[in-house]
Amino acid sequence: MTGTRPLFLAGLTASLPIVMGYFPIAFSFGVTATRAEFTVLEATALSLIIYAGASQFLALALLSSGAPVLVSAFTLIAMNLRHVLYGPALMRQAGREASTRYAWAWAFGLTDEVFGQALGSLARGQRFSEPYMFGLGLGAYASWVLGTLAGAVAGGGVLDGWPSLSAGLGFMLPALFLALLLSILNRRQLPVTAVSGAVTVIGTLMFSGTTGILLGILAGALAGLVRK
Amino acid sequence: MNWDLLTVALLAGVANWAFRALPIISRTDRQPAGGWLERFLSATGPAAIATLLVASLLPLVTPDPGKLLAVVIGIVAVLVTYYRAGSVVLATLAGAFAHGAAVWLLG
Structure with a gap:
């Protein structure tokens, strides 16, 4: 297992743009959840357990409008069906010999942005490694959960007085997707x-x-x- | 704790794990090389990122010329920074900063 720690740290470093993109979005999720009268614990639990941004916002809307539990759950599940395509696409790029021994643990962190960043690094010639995937996934996950917690604790209306800051933070994800696309694009x-x-x-x-x-x-x- | 919320979260969370992990664990990518599935899967990555980019930009499209200009400024900042510095991190930060600054300046 030589070289595991540097690879983990490389993954953690590579998660930095995602961390910076996730935190403000998760923060606004926490704020939205408390506005919808969910508690700090409930908002944080949604991020810990579901860990999928857009569907969490949808979960708040469904649950606060009194939609039935199973209808809500199946709506969220359908929304995240696209993730089925990410693992095979990533492993195709990683190669047949790539290890997937601990995929049961790191693959939960394979969100849109983590997938994009991992695919981008492989397209730039980096070798696939599970410690790297752990580092990349953990940074993003921690940012998402802590951002939610911070937003829920801060409560509603906290960004209302800062429209340009709010706009800049909100543009972080489109900017990240565009940069990732540029990094993997070819003719x-x-x-x-x-x-x-x-x-x-x-x-x-x-x-x-x-x-x-x-x-x-x-x-x-x-x-x-x-x-x- | 709201138990309806917890039930929905658990069902959606388990499904998310299954969608993300099971195709990797079962190595569904290990198909004969050069086949249609290989071409399909190798196109999935760029297709997904392009889709998510468009999906994240669509809510920002507005008839307000000032707000639209701020979006264009953010996009241009990402393009220029990426082609100059070759860094995903710097390009992302430059785009967010430029967009936020444009919103502030354009009011």
Whole structure:
């Protein structure tokens, strides 16, 4: 197991942009949860257990509107179905010999952004390693949970007096996705990304944001089938 | 503790773990090389990131020219910083800072 610690620390360092992107969003989730009259413990439990940003905001809306438990749960589950595609895509890039011995533990942290960052590092020539995945995932997870806790403790209305700060923090995730896309983009993948983007817009406008995401990923992956 | 909330969280959390971990544990990526599944899966990553980028930008699209300009300034800052510095971290921070500053300046 030589070299485990540096790889873990490298993963932790690589999680820094995600940490900076997650904390403010999780903070606003905590604020929103307390505004919806959930307690600090309940808000933090949602982040600890679900750990999926957009669906947590949806959970607040569903639960506070009195939606039935099973309907709420299945809505959230459908929303996160896209994550099924991430593991195989990552392991395809990692190679057949890559170890997945501890995947049962680190894979829970494979969120949209962790997946993007891991894929980007592999595309830039880094070797896949499980300690790196632990470091990357742990930094992001800690940031998400602590951000929620901080937001819930601070309570509603805390960012109301700081619109530019709030806007800057809110732009962190689009900026991160764009930077990640630039880091993995090549000529062969251009049609894939163009198809994904266009279908996401159409799916979102015609159906919903969740449907747009699911259709966008599927359409882009299908576009990969027809390219040379 | 709200037990409805806990039940929903546990069901969604277990499903999330299954979606994220089970395809890796079962190594569904280990298919014959060069096949359709390989091309499908290798396109999934860029497709997902492009999708999530568009999905995160869509709520920021507004008829207000000032707010729209602030979004464009943020995007340009990411592009310029990434091509100059080659760093995902710096590009992300530059984009967020530029967008926040533009919102402040444009009022």
